[in-house]
Amino acid sequence: MPDEVSIIIIDSDKDVRFSLRTLLREVPGTSIRAETDDMRVGVNLVRQHRPNIVLLEVGTPPDEYLSTAAKIIEVFPQTAVFAVSAETEPEIILRAMRSGIQEFLRRPPEHDEMEAALRKVMRRLQAMGTMAGEIITVFSNKGGLGTTMIAANLGVFLSKVCGKSCAVVDLDLQFGDVGMFLNVQPKYTIADVARSYEKLDQTLLRAHLVQHSSGVYVMAEPQQAEEAEGITAEQVGQVLRLLRSMFEYVIVDTAHAFDDISVEALDLSDAVFLVSALELPAIRNSKRCIEIFQRLGYGQDKVKLVLNRFIVDKSVATEKFERSFEYPVFWRIPNDYASVSNSINTGVPLLESAPQSPVTVNLRELAVSLSGFTGERESEEDSTKRRPFARLLRR
Numbered sequence: 001m002p003d004e005v006s007i008i009i010i011d012s013d014k015d016v017r018f019s020l021r022t023l024l025r026e027v028p029g030t031s032i033r034a035e036t037d038d039m040r041v042g043v044n045l046v047r048q049h050r051p052n053i054v055l056l057e058v059g060t061p062p063d064e065y066l067s068t069a070a071k072i073i074e075v076f077p078q079t080a081v082f083a084v085s086a087e088t089e090p091e092i093i094l095r096a097m098r099s100g101i102q103e104f105l106r107r108p109p110e111h112d113e114m115e116a117a118l119r120k121v122m123r124r125l126q127a128m129g130t131m132a133g134e135i136i137t138v139f140s141n142k143g144g145l146g147t148t149m150i151a152a153n154l155g156v157f158l159s160k161v162c163g164k165s166c167a168v169v170d171l172d173l174q175f176g177d178v179g180m181f182l183n184v185q186p187k188y189t190i191a192d193v194a195r196s197y198e199k200l201d202q203t204l205l206r207a208h209l210v211q212h213s214s215g216v217y218v219m220a221e222p223q224q225a226e227e228a229e230g231i232t233a234e235q236v237g238q239v240l241r242l243l244r245s246m247f248e249y250v251i252v253d254t255a256h257a258f259d260d261i262s263v264e265a266l267d268l269s270d271a272v273f274l275v276s277a278l279e280l281p282a283i284r285n286s287k288r289c290i291e292i293f294q295r296l297g298y299g300q301d302k303v304k305l306v307l308n309r310f311i312v313d314k315s316v317a318t319e320k321f322e323r324s325f326e327y328p329v330f331w332r333i334p335n336d337y338a339s340v341s342n343s344i345n346t347g348v349p350l351l352e353s354a355p356q357s358p359v360t361v362n363l364r365e366l367a368v369s370l371s372g373f374t375g376e377r378e379s380e381e382d383s384t385k386r387r388p389f390a391r392l393l394r395r
């Protein structure tokens with residue numbers, strides 16, 4: 001998803017502004033850029049921020065409000081104006097709609113109505129390509145559970161099997177090894193990108209990526225650990241936002257810690273795959289992680305528990321282990337040490353080095369269900385309909 005949908009609130013009543021703010025906080029992907037109680041100041045704020053949406057009070061008599069709406073719409077046709085109004089007169093609603101107002105919302109606002117209206121704008125922006133891909137961070141606060149294996153291979157499947165544009169980013173600045181897993185020789189790494197941060201744009205960023213033969217692009221880890229010094233969370237955030245505007249999927253592999261950089265990536269992510277295993281230490285760690293995620297405000301719609309090296313065993317013990325996470329299991333990846341370690345050691349992704357491995361079959365299925373890919377060419381409209389995970393995330 002998307003860059004955030006930016007919003008400006010223009011409403012004379014501070015209680016209404018407060019309830020709008022509270023309500024918007026509950027809709028992920030929205031960000032309030034400014035608010036004012038004054039119509040004229042409001043128009044200037046729109047000029048300054050060019051928001052995606054203006055929430056505009058429409059009071060009685062409506063004339064002044066509607067002419068403000070008309071002015072905004074005329075000068076900034078890209079901005080959607082939503083009336084927030086206690087008016088119920090059909091004639092006024094009609095006039096408002098005729099003046100170009102997109103939605104006529106109740107005042108005080110109601111959550112469901114507001115959310116539905118915002119989703120409509122988000123979908124339109126997405127279709128226009130001003131909002132792009134989804135960021136998925138594969139995370140574990142404990143090393144060795146398979147985050148890099150999952151991130152690298154997922155990138156390959158999304159590109160090669162599902163035909164999606166995809167970049168894999170290694171944010172494990174000290175010990176990253178995505179480049180090695182995919183056996184790519186990057187000319188540049190994230191350290192170079194961070195250095196040219198001031199003038200970074202899509203073209204420059206693209207030049208810093210290396211493409212793997214499967215089609216997936218890689219933003220590699222610094223080659224020397226010292227290079228990582230000085231890379232800031234702000235720079236990383238900027239890189240991720242830019243990547244999201246260039247690719248349908250951005251898969252992020254992070255360090256196994258809640259440092260500034262990981263948290264920046266986690267915050268920006270549409271989904272976090274928390275990788276764990278059915279072993280007591282891993283379970284304990286993951287439970288702590290889930291607590292931290294809850295404190296960061298991430299819900300079950302964002303954080304998905306992925307069990308790696310899962311041994312299919314329908315025993316009561318397995319079920320009991322799973323239950324001890326006290327969290328729903330989103331995906332289970334089987335264990336296949338020979339294939340996975342051979343793939344890592346040769347730098348040849350599973351799709352190529354072990355097409356029959358149960359891990360390969362499983363990760364392919366994961367990529368397919370994420371992207372809604374069905375194996376047939378689909379119309380553009382269908383392809384948005386068939387992104388079940390995207391839908392799941394945006395619900």
Ligand SMILES: Nc1ncnc2c1ncn2[C@@H]1O[C@H](COP(=O)(O)OP(=O)(O)O)[C@@H](O)[C@H]1O
Binds near residue numbers: 140142148308335341
């Ligand atoms: N599904 C799997 N089956 C068997 N071995 C696996 C599987 N996933 C990961 N491994 C092994 O676990 C080790 C750690 O994987 P890696 O992706 O480097 O973990 P992390 O990035 O979380 O530290 C690798 O050596 C790999 O061989």
Ligand SMILES: [Mg+2]
Binds near residue numbers: 149
């Ligand atoms: Mg790793």
